[in-house]
Amino acid sequence: MKASILAALLACGGLAGLVPPGAVLAAGDSGKEASAAKGDEFAGLPPFPADRTVRQSITLDGRKLAYDATVGSLPVLDEKGKTIAEVMTVAYTMPGKDRPVTFALNGGPGASSVYLNLGALGPKRVQFGAAGDSPSAPAVAHDNPGTWLDLTDLVFIDPVGTGFSRARVPQDEAKKRFYSTDADIEYLSRIVYDWLVKNDRLLSRKYLVGESYGGFRGPRMTHYLQTRLGVAMNGLVLVSPYLDPGASSNGDLSPLPWMLTLPTIAAANLERQGKLTDAAMEKVVDYTRGDYVTDLLRGRSDPQALDRIVRRVTELSGLDPAFVRRSGGRLETQAFLREVFREDGKLGSRYDANVTAWDPFPFAPEQRTNDPILDGIIAPTTTAMVDFITRTAGWKYDGRYNALSYEVNGLWDRGDRKGSVEQLRQAVAVDPKLQVLIVHGWGDLSCPFMASRLIVDQMPVMGDANRVQVREYAGGHMFYSRGDSQAAMKRDVARVYAAH
Secondary structure (H helix, E strand, O other), X not given: OOHHHHHOOOOOOOOOOOOOXXXXXXXXXXXXXXHHHHHHHHOOXXXXXXXXXXXXXXXXXXXXXXXXXXXXXXXXXXXXXXXXXXXXXXXXEOOOOOOOEEEEEOXXXXXXXXXXXXXXXXXXXXXXXXXXXXXXXXXXOEEOOOOOOOOOEEEEEOOOOOEOOEEOOOHHHHHHHHOOHHHXXXXXXXXXXXXXXXXXXXXXXEXXXXXXXXXXXXXXHHHHHHHHHOOOOOEEEEEOOOOOHHHHOOOOOOOHHHHHHHHHHHHHHHXXXXXXXXXXXXXXXXXXXXXXXXHXXXXXXXXXXXXXXXXXXXXXXXXXXXXXXHOOOOOOHHHHHHHOOHHXXXXXXXXXXXXXXXXXXXXXXXXXXOOOOHHHHHHHXXXXXXXXXXXXXXXXXXXXXXXXXXXXXXXXXXXXXXOOHHHHHHHHHHOOOOEEEEEEXXXXXXXXXXXXXXXXXXXXXXXXXXXXXXXXXXXXXXXXXXXXXXXXXXXHHHHHHHOO
């Protein structure tokens, strides 16, 4: 969820072929001998503890929900049956006939699943990611009024290199096997399959939810599970997804990058005025798809086009018209986030444009500090999750917990700029009953809602247009940090589960 993680994060991978039972196919043969020669260096790693289950309960809508919380792990095996990684999962399950199960992943690449777990849909919640939140505030978990546990069992997956999950091969081999698009999709899909088999849940209704780069993973994993591992998801929920990296590139020629960000910038301005509504945003979207893109494409062939753009974009953004004119009505994200709060000496966050922090270098030509939200969410989520895992659940492990691994993000292979739109279309086409819900915060400039709007509107209907829907709420990338937006998302999500 880092700025570089979400603004430019895409990988390429190289796994191919069928995965035999109990194994993840290696990303080519090169390096196997070297890995085997160095294998002993991992023999001294302390083993993961056995799975631990504790009985817990919450009060939801006035009634008590008792559930089992299980911290456990699954191995990733190579083609020879050797363990090359161990993936930690946290599962919340309740007794009951025909309970569905939902698998959840965050993004990065390099983010653990703690953000969805303790922020959005797990049974307990820690406050983070909203205006005024402090990383040094007590990281106390409370009952989550927006949990999905009354709808479904929940399984949170921490990819290799995040949380406590770890590779058991050298770094160069780990990069090939785990830190690229195809490799990532294939071993994580296998983790879903293996959890279902281990827990006798193959016949349950199955759902997948991914946030950010987890939203990039979602369509690819769904299609891979459908067509390669023989496991069909009933529903797919994409939270602030990063679906098409190409849409935000080549702004010198293409109007798309500016079309994606302008509605979010306008939403931030409307929110500051207390005027953010669905109706107001539909007017912004209509202008963006209409006169704005038309005037951008006209360029100098129409001498009045720039004047029209500057006038309207100034109204929508609340910015100084001189700044808008210098920008040509094309508002670059980081420049906007400095400019809009410059007089206050603050920076806005690309993850929620109206969440700010002091700019420690206000006179520097470019931003020299990390994003206001990113640096503030590591402490509360890490503290609360490690306390739950090691103390509450009693899963004792001395390794470092990586809520967000900059190391994994730095190792990621970004050679392929393809998105997941192709797999989204294919997954919907394969299964006429698959339900897809894409949810965004209006104020998210890292994964702007307008991208998903345009992507879905270009998809064929394939039977029922309501099978693939986009919904937006007040807030940013982690809009669920706001109670009203979290509640609205849950109402929309409940309809996805009710469809089956």
